[in-house]
Structures are given as C-alpha cells and as structure tokens.
Amino acid sequence: MKPSRSRLKNSVDLDPFSAAHIYYGPNREVPKLRAYSSVGFAISAHDDDTRSPTRRGSQDEITRVSRKFLIPVESTLQNLLAREDTDNNMQITIDDAGPKVLSLGTLASNGYNRADVRGTYMLSNLLQELTLAKGYGRKHIILDEARLNENPVNRLSRLIKNDFWDNLTRRIDGSVIEKVGLDPKDWTDDPRPRIYVPQGAPEQYAYYSKVAKDRPEVRLDVQWLPPTEKITGEYVRDLNDRPGLLAVAMEEYVDPDTGIKDLRGLPFVVPGGRFNELYGWDSYMESIGLLVNDRSDLAKSMVLNFCFCIQHYGKVFNANRSYYLGRSQPPFLTDMALRVYEKIKSEPDAIDFLRRAIRAAIKEYYNVWVAEPRLDPITGLSRYRPVGVGVPPETEASHFVPVLEPYAKKYNMTFCDFVTAYNNGTVKEPELDEYFLHDRAVRESGHDTSYRLERVAANLATIDLNSLLYKYEVDIARTIHVFFDDKLSMPAEFCAPGMQPGRLETSAVWDRRSKKRRQAMDKYLWNEKKGMYFDYDTVKKEQTSYESATTFWAMWAGAATPRQAAAMVIHALPKFEVFGGLVSGTEKSKCGETGLSRPNRQWDYPYGWAPQQMLAWTGFLRYGYTEEAERLAYKWLFMVTKAFFDFNGVVVEKYDVTRPIGPHKVDAEYGNQGSDFKGVAREGYVSIAAKQLEDMTNRIH
Numbered sequence: 111m112k113p114s115r116s117r118l119k120n121s122v123d124l125d126p127f128s129a130a131h132i133y134y135g136p137n138r139e140v141p142k143l144r145a146y147s148s149v150g151f152a153i154s155a156h157d158d159d160t161r162s163p164t165r166r167g168s169q170d171e172i173t174r175v176s177r178k179f180l181i182p183v184e185s186t187l188q189n190l191l192a193r194e195d196t197d198n199n200m201q202i203t204i205d206d207a208g209p210k211v212l213s214l215g216t217l218a219s220n221g222y223n224r225a226d227v228r229g230t231y232m233l234s235n236l237l238q239e240l241t242l243a244k245g246y247g248r249k250h251i252i253l254d255e256a257r258l259n260e261n262p263v264n265r266l267s268r269l270i271k272n273d274f275w276d277n278l279t280r281r282i283d284g285s286v287i288e289k290v291g292l293d294p295k296d297w298t299d300d301p302r303p304r305i306y307v308p309q310g311a312p313e314q315y316a317y318y319s320k321v322a323k324d325r326p327e328v329r330l331d332v333q334w335l336p337p338t339e340k341i342t343g344e345y346v347r348d349l350n351d352r353p354g355l356l357a358v359a360m361e362e363y364v365d366p367d368t369g370i371k372d373l374r375g376l377p378f379v380v381p382g383g384r385f386n387e388l389y390g391w392d393s394y395m396e397s398i399g400l401l402v403n404d405r406s407d408l409a410k411s412m413v414l415n416f417c418f419c420i421q422h423y424g425k426v427f428n429a430n431r432s433y434y435l436g437r438s439q440p441p442f443l444t445d446m447a448l449r450v451y452e453k454i455k456s457e458p459d460a461i462d463f464l465r466r467a468i469r470a471a472i473k474e475y476y477n478v479w480v481a482e483p484r485l486d487p488i489t490g491l492s493r494y495r496p497v498g499v500g501v502p503p504e505t506e507a508s509h510f511v512p513v514l515e516p517y518a519k520k521y522n523m524t525f526c527d528f529v530t531a532y533n534n535g536t537v538k539e540p541e542l543d544e545y546f547l548h549d550r551a552v553r554e555s556g557h558d559t560s561y562r563l564e565r566v567a568a569n570l571a572t573i574d575l576n577s578l579l580y581k582y583e584v585d586i587a588r589t590i591h592v593f594f595d596d597k598l599s600m601p602a603e604f605c606a607p608g609m610q611p612g613r614l615e616t617s618a619v620w621d622r623r624s625k626k627r628r629q630a631m632d633k634y635l636w637n638e639k640k641g642m643y644f645d646y647d648t649v650k651k652e653q654t655s656y657e658s659a660t661t662f663w664a665m666w667a668g669a670a671t672p673r674q675a676a677a678m679v680i681h682a683l684p685k686f687e688v689f690g691g692l693v694s695g696t697e698k699s700k701c702g703e704t705g706l707s708r709p710n711r712q713w714d715y716p717y718g719w720a721p722q723q724m725l726a727w728t729g730f731l732r733y734g735y736t737e738e739a740e741r742l743a744y745k746w747l748f749m750v751t752k753a754f755f756d757f758n759g760v761v762v763e764k765y766d767v768t769r770p771i772g773p774h775k776v777d778a779e780y781g782n783q784g785s786d787f788k789g790v791a792r793e794g795y796v797s798i799a800a801k802q803l804e805d806m807t808n809r810i811h
Contacts, residue, residue: 126176126254127264129272133257134246140180177225177255178217183248186214187240194233200788201758202234204771212236217252225255232258234758235265241789262755263747269759270794271403277793278396279408280386281375282358282430284321288328290386293353293431295504304331304354306432308338308422310603314357317373338424339607341435343499347533349432350503356430358388359411359418376411376418382763382783383793387429388415390439391556394446395721406453410463413447417470421603424477428553433504437496437554438478441578443471444585461593468589469604471582472615476606479579486648490630491571492579493648494551500533502550506780513545556721559779560694560713561701562656566647573635573643574660580627581667587620628669636674641681657696659686659722665729675733683738688716690749690767691723691742710778717776718746718767749773760785761794 124138132138194208195201202208211228215221227236235258243251260268282290282305291303307315315334322330333354335341359376379400381392393416397409416426426443428434447467454460478484484495501510511525517539518528531537544565551567552558555575563570590598602611634646637653642661644653661682664670670678686692697715704710713719723746730739749767753760753774762784765773776782784794 126256127260127268130242131246134243134248134251136246138252140248140250140252179214179225179253179255180217180221181214181240181251181253183240183243183251186212187237187244190233190237190240194237201760202230202237203757204230205757206230208233214253227255227258231262231755235260238759238790262751266751266754266759266761270399274793275379275400275403275405275408278379278381278383279377280380280388281377282355282386283360283373283375284318284325285374287318287321287330288325291328291330291355293355294384296353297503298351298353302329302331304333304352304432305357306333306335306349306354307357308335310422311357313373314360317360318357338422341423343436343497346433346435346497347499349435350500350533352432353503354432355387356419356423356427356432356435358430359415376415377408378412378415379408384783385429387431388412388419388427389429390426391442391721394442395724397446397449398724401449401453406450409446409450410454413443413450413463413467416443416446417466420470420474420477424606425474431504433502436498437550438474439554440556440574441471441474441479441582443467443474444582444589447471448585448589464589464593465598468586468594468598469600472586472598472600473604473606475579475582475586476609479575479582481606486571489571489634489646489648490626491576491634491646491648493568493571494554494575495547495568496550496554498546498550499535501529501546502553513542517542557694557713559711561711562645562654562658562695562699562714564711566654569647569649570645570654571634571648572645572660573631573658574663576627576631576635577660577663577667577669580624580631580664580669583620583624583627584668586615587617587624590615590620591617631664631669638677641674641677643678656699657682657685658699659692659694659726662692662722662726662729665733666725667729668732670733672733675729675735679730679735679738687742687745688718688768689745689770690765690773691718691746692726693718693767694722712764712776712778716766716768717764717778719764720746759791759794760787761791 124133126133190202190212191200193212194206194210196206196208210230210233211226212233213224213226216223216225227233236253239251239253239257280286280290287303287305291305292301305318307318315332318330318332322328322332331352331354333352335356336345358378360373361376362371363374364370365372378388378393379396380386381389381396393412397412400406400409400412419426419430420443423435425438426441428437428439444467447464451460451464451467454463457463479492483497484492486493501514514528514532515525517532517537518525521528521531521537523531528537532539532542548563548565548567548569551570552560552563555563555567555572557563557574590596596617598615600609600611600613600615605611605613631643635643635653637644642657643664644661645656645658646653661678665675665678685696693715694717695714700715710717723742727739727743730736730742746767749765749770750761752770753762753765753772757772757774760774762774762776762782764776764782766776767773769775774782774785784791
C-alpha cells in the first residue's frame with residue numbers, strides 16, 4: 111500500500127533540524143526507491159582513483175532551496191567509509207586522505223539524479239546522520255542537505271539541547287540497577303550490583319530489598335551503612351572488597367500501569383557517556399548549560415540529589431561510589447541553587463527548594479570545610495584533605511606501579527602482596543602514607559592531576575577552594591537576609607556535629623566570616639609583586655610559586671578588590687592567554703621537561719579545561735572587563751567549534767589550548783574523554799559546551 115500524499119508530504123516537510131529520534135523515527139515514511147541504473151550511483155571502494163569525484167549520470171539543477179536526498183542507509187554508509195575513512199577509525203576528519211566527495215541521489219528525482227556532497231565537514235555529518243539512522247533501524251532515509259551543511263555552532267548547540275542532555279541523563283533505581291550498580295572499576299573476583307543505603311533512608315532499604323527479592327537474577331546486594339561518625343578511613347578501606355553505589359535521592363510517584371505508589375530515582379546528568387554516577391563539580395558546570403537550555407527540571411533535581419547526600423552522608427561526593435565516602439569535591443552548591451531558584455521562582459515550592467539547599471550548604475560548610483582535618487587553624491583557611499587509608503582503589507591498575515614497586519622490592523614481595531600488606535597495615539611506610547594523603551587531596555580538588563599539587567596538595571590552602579568558600583559565605587549571608595527575614599533555623603537533619611537542632615543562622619555571622627576569609631586570603635594568598643594569587647603551604651608556611659589559572663577564581667567569587675582585579679588583568683592574564691583561551695598553568699610552572707619518568711599532567715600546561723574558562727569569563731565580567739571576557743570566550747569557542755568541524759563532531763573534556771589544529775588530541779594520563787566513538791558522538795563532554803555556545807555566541811554576534 112502506497113503512502114498517501116498527505117502523509118508523504120508531512121514526512122518530506124519535517125523540520126530538517128528535528129532531534130534524531132523524531133527525524134529518523136518510525137512515523138517518517140520514505141518513498142520506495144526506483145531501480146534505476148545510473149553511472150556513479152554506487153562507487154566501488156576499489157576504484158583506481160578514489161580521490162576523483164564520481165561521474166554523474168545526471169545532476170539536479172542548482173537551486174537556492176536546500177536539497178533533499180533519498181538514501182539507502184547501509185550501502186551508502188559502507189561506501190562512504192570505504193572511500194573517506196582512510197585511517198579506519200570510523201570517523202571522517204581532516205586527517206583522512208579520501209577524495210572528500212560523494213554523490214547522492216536526490217529526492218526530487220526519486221534517487222535518479224545525483225548531487226555531490228563535498229568536504230570533510232559535510233561528509234562527516236553524513237557519516238553521523240547515517241550512523242544515527244541505522245541505529246533507529248532505518249533502511250532508507252530522506253536527508254535534508256541543510257542537516258549536512260548546518261552552521262557548526264548551531265549544530266553543536268542543537269545536538270546538546272536535543273540529544274546530549276537526554277543521552278547523559280541517569281537515575282538510580284530498580285529499573286536500571288543491574289546496569290548502573292555494576293562498577294566498571296570493580297576489581298573483585300565476583301563483580302555484582304551493590305548499593306549502600308544510609309541510616310536515615312529506611313524507605314530506600316525496603317525498596318531495594320524488594321527489588322533484590324523480586325529479581326534474584328540481578329544478584330543485587332543491599333547493605334546498610336553505619337552512622338556517619340563511624341565511617342572512618344579504615345571502614346572505607348574495608349569496603350574495597352565489596353565496592354558499590356551510594357544511594358542518592360528518590361521520589362514517590364504513582365506507577366501509571368498499576369496505580370500503586372512506588373519510588374524512583376531523581377534524575378541527574380553525568381559528564382560523559384561512560385559514567386553512571388552523580389559527580390561533584392562536574393554537576394555544577396552541567397547545571398549552567400542545563401539552565402541555558404531551559405532544563406531547570408534537571409538542574410533542580412541535581413541540587414536535590416546534592417542535598418540528599420549532605421543530609422545523609424555529610425558531604426557532596428567526588429562521585430557516589432563506596433570508595434569515595436571520605437572524599438568531597440569543590441563546593442559550588444550555593445551558586446548552583448541560586449541559579450536554579452532564579453529560573454523556578456514562580457513555582458509554588460521554589461522557596462522551600464532554596465531553603466533546603468542553603469541549609470544543606472551550611473551543614474556541608476561546617477561538617478567538611480571548616481572542620482578538621484581540612485581547616486588550617488593557624489591561617490583560618492581551608493584545604494583539600496580527605497580521610498583515607500591505603501592505596502586509592504579506583505585508579506587504573508598500573509597507575510601507582512612506579513611509586514609502589516620499589517617498596518615491593520624492599521620487602522621482597524610481589525606487587526600485589528605488597529599492596530595488600532600495606533593496605534592492611536601489616537607493612538608500615540610513613541612516606542607512602544604521606545604520598546597517598548596528597549594523592550587523595552589532588553582528587554578531591556578536581557584537578558587530578560597537576561604538578562602544582564603533587565606530593566603537597568593536602569598541605570595547601572588553595573586559592574580555588576578558599577574563593578569558593580568565600581562565595582558560600584557571601585551567598586549564605588545574602589540569602590538569609592533577603593529570603594528568610596535574616597534568620598534561618600537548622601533542623602536536625604541539617605545539623606553538623608555539635609550543633610543543636612533549631613539553631614538560628616543569621617546573615618551578620620556569615621558576613622563576618624566572609625570578611626575574615628577575605629583578609630586571610632589577602633594575607634596568605636595574594637602576591638602584590640606578581641599581581642596574582644598563589645596557594646599557601648600551611649606546613650612550610652610560605653606561598654608556592656606555581657602560576658595557576660585558579661587565580662581568576664577570586665574574581666568569579668568577588669573576593670578580589672577592584673585594584674587586585676586590575677592587577678590580575680595586567681600581570682596574570684598575559685601569562686595564561688594562548689590560542690584557545692586560558693591554559694591551566696604556565697609553561698614556566700611546569701618545572702622542567704616531561705618524559706617517561708616525568709609525564710605530562712592533564713591540569714598543567716599546555717591543557718585547558720572548561721571550568722577554568724567559564725569561571726574566568728564570569729569573573730572578568732563581574733569586574734567590568736567585558737572585552738577580555740569576550741575575547742577569551744571567542745578563543746575557546748572558536749577552538750572547540752573548529753575541532754568539532756574538522757574532526758567528526760568531537761567534543762571532549764580538555765584541549766591542548768596551544769594547538770590551532772587538533773587541540774583535542776591529548777595523550778596526557780588516560781587520554782581524552784569524548785574522542786573515542788564510532789561514527790557519531792552521541793553525548794560529547796557537554797560540561798564544556800552548552801553555556802559557552804549559547805551565551806557567548808550571543809555576545810559575539
């Protein structure tokens with residue numbers, strides 16, 4: 111039965127920039143291809159001169175109206191890869207040496223007449239579209255030429271808004287526990303889904319116990335955690351034989367199929383496609399993009415997940431796995447919550463949402479950042495200094511081999527036997543204890559890894575952490591004053607140890623705290639001669655010399671005076687500004703040549719990351735340096751978009767910001783997240799992109 115004219119018209123006239131699930135969805139019909147024999151319809155991968163364009167048996171007239179192609183998916187995909195993917199990595203990039211042209215049949219001629227698709231960008235987009243269509247089970251498709259030659263900034267923005275966010279959204283509950291509960295880093299002999307439930311969430315323990323009973327094939331192991339005061343470094347170490355997820359927030363809903371009340375996980379966004387956990391400061395960066403893309407529902411849900419973690423565990427985690435129980439991450443909750451509130455303030459529960467988030471931030475502040483061991487009592491400044499015992503188990507198996515092998519030889523043990531003996535305390539090595547104290551602190555800082563922090567991180571009062579805490583203090587003071595009539599009571603679930611339930615927090619107290627921290631930052635972290643901030647070693651009692659782009663975090667937080675901001679623009683900015691924006695650290699601070707014994711670190715020169723860029727732009731704008739902010743934003747945006755344009759739609763977590771061509775090619779440490787895909791990047795590393803593309807392109811135009 112032939113499709114009706116109206117149905118076919120609707121199929122053909124679909125918005126060319128629809129999301130993939132609509133554009134290639136089951137309701138879009140395609141007219142049947144006629145069996146014409148036309149020169150150049152299909153070109154063998156074995157042609158002698160594959161660099162030449164094909165001869166065309168016929169050609170559509172040139173028209174200003176965007177063409178539509180009628181394409182057999184599988185044969186065109188195979189032909190395209192055979193001709194153009196000369197390095198066989200399932201991507202079409204400027205590194206490939208193909209002819210850079212492919213002839214496609216036009217819809218207007220029912221596939222008989224041919225038109226060329228030319229150039230790396232259009233051909234790589236064709237590869238992406240064919241890969242998506244194949245994934246939706248399509249044999250033939252109607253493809254708008256506009257989808258192939260779309261402005262790359264628009265294309266990336268559209269993909270983020272329509273596809274990436276949904277593809278990166280996760281929730282933790284019984285519907286997916288067999289997948290998300292399994293840890294790809296599980297090193298035990300019997301990997302299985304496992305979830306740890308905090309004492310204050312008995313409804314979740316009952317829920318997951320029922321899942322385990324009803325679905326025995328999943329082999330879900332449900333465990334209680336002890337009270338937070340009993341979660342010591344030794345306890346976390348002992349869980350390494352039974353790694354698992356840490357439960358996060360759930361909501362009650364009515365199952366539409368059964369009409370029965372049940373629980374389901376509150377959704378959150380992960381930074382990259384391979385992750386299933388709720389991450390710390392990645393979530394803040396993602397939330398900015400979510401709000402720009404009108405996804406306040408997801409951003410709000412992520413804040414509520416953080417509130418749950420602080421209520422039940424006392425902190426926001428590096429990620430919600432058992433081996434992260436002692437480790438937090440850079441604190442951004444107040445700014446995140448206030449941004450969400452501005453978007454949802456007309457909703458009936460908005461003020462309750464804000465109250466809950468600020469209470470959670472206050473508990474986190476007291477429980478984590480101004481308590482031992484992170485608070486330095488002499489300076490009054492805070493440090494990344496998580497608790498832990500032994501070797502961090504979540505790293506790659508070979509990561510610590512150079513560090514531990516000499517000790518294994520010293521004790522005449524195998525590598526594995528030494529690690530077991532050291533972890534259990536059978537072997538005592540104070541030097542290793544010190545090394546891993548700093549290693550865990552590096553990971554808590556979010557800047558893992560950098561020579562700035564190596565072997566010293568836990569001793570440093572860093573400019574980044576103390577800028578964030580200054581922002582907490584200012585935000586909490588303002589919010590209590592403006593929204594809560596200058597007093598905010600603290601219920602038991604948000605009381606840190608030593609606090610009495612019902613205690614009132616006032617803006618004056620928090621205002622004094624911010625002023626005191628700012629004075630300490632000026633005294634210990636500001637360097638008047640060099641015109642920028644440095645970290646302070648609380649053990650050696652001196653500033654470090656490493657020049658880090660985190661100096662600009664003080665401008666983001668508003669902790670710098672106008673004079674200090676001007677000094678940083680004059681003296682610090684030229685040290686960090688390169689082709690693609692801001693480099694994480696200066697070349698001078700990298701301190702020597704890198705090689706086998708001293709490898710590149712991914713948070714050092716020549717690499718740049720989105721958080722450093724985004725916080726710096728906001729800081730420059732805060733102090734009126736609009737030209738500098740827009741210039742830096744344009745550099746980063748151009749570099750990201752050019753890599754997207756030249757390299758098959760790649761969007762990665764970090765870039766070599768000194769490289770005009772191929773900045774995504776980073777071989778430091780584990781390489782680059784977001785670059786290893788086949789045909790199409792389905793998620794990208796979106797924390798780098800959404801706000802930049804939406805907000806800054808508006809400024810540029």
